[in-house]
Amino acid sequence: MSQKSAQDHYLALASMYKAAPINAFYLPEMVVSEGEAVIEIEACEKHFHSAGAVHGSVYFKMLDDAAFFAANSLEPEFFVLTTSFTTYLTRPASSGKLKSVGKVVNSNKSQFIAESVVYDEKGREIGRGNGIFMRSKMALADVPGYS
Template identity: 75%
Template sequence: MSTSSHYQKLVSMYAAAPINALYRPTMEVAEGSATIEIELSEQYHHSAGGVHGSVYFKMLDDAAFFAANSLEPEFFVLTTSFTTYLTRPVANGKMRAVGKVVNRNKTQFIAESVVYDSEGRELGRGNGIFVRGKFPLAEARGYAEG
């Protein structure tokens, strides 16, 4: 399988995840990187009218996760730890998270991600450790359709 085919299959797998019916994100994957965008709406707000921190975490973790999985063609990777820093509130527009692998070895990937608002201002950042799981990508929902 070509790397571009693997990237497209990851995009299909992401779109097929039931959780993404709520967020309706778009994603691009390249070698060691992933970019995810969502259009914000009030359904993502906490009681004070800003986007809930769980949305920040999802964007940051997903971008880093898919950056790592871009380098693993056979198995679903797993997040083993992820640190999140929220640096600016947002209520509307778009959120765009960019993830990249910064280090890898035989057993793990270390990836970082940054999330931005529609004007390119940083909203938050995170970093995580990801490992190769035992679940074959070929069996993941949506992967075969890519």
């Protein structure tokens, strides 16, 4: 790591995540470690579709964010970008704490490949996804909240 230790980088990524305006709606909590990110969101009625279960956008957000931050944990200087992401919704959920775990499964000079799984409060898989992420030209130091 250039200016920050690995642990400081992980904490700065979590701070950046919390600062994102979209997260005022979802109220997620995140922990980042080397090649991994864990996100939790308490499912509530504001996350529901018309039939009373959690909307797929919540699944996607949790899956993409966990995979994204797992990837960015391995990139200390630049913000990464999601270039593609595939989502599978495997079970409905309507209450409790949802937890997604993202892990980098491959990386090279130009991209990261990460997978993620989201679980309901009983530990059952409710969705999974995988994505490709690439380094952008934006320095993390220039991203609001990365401190």
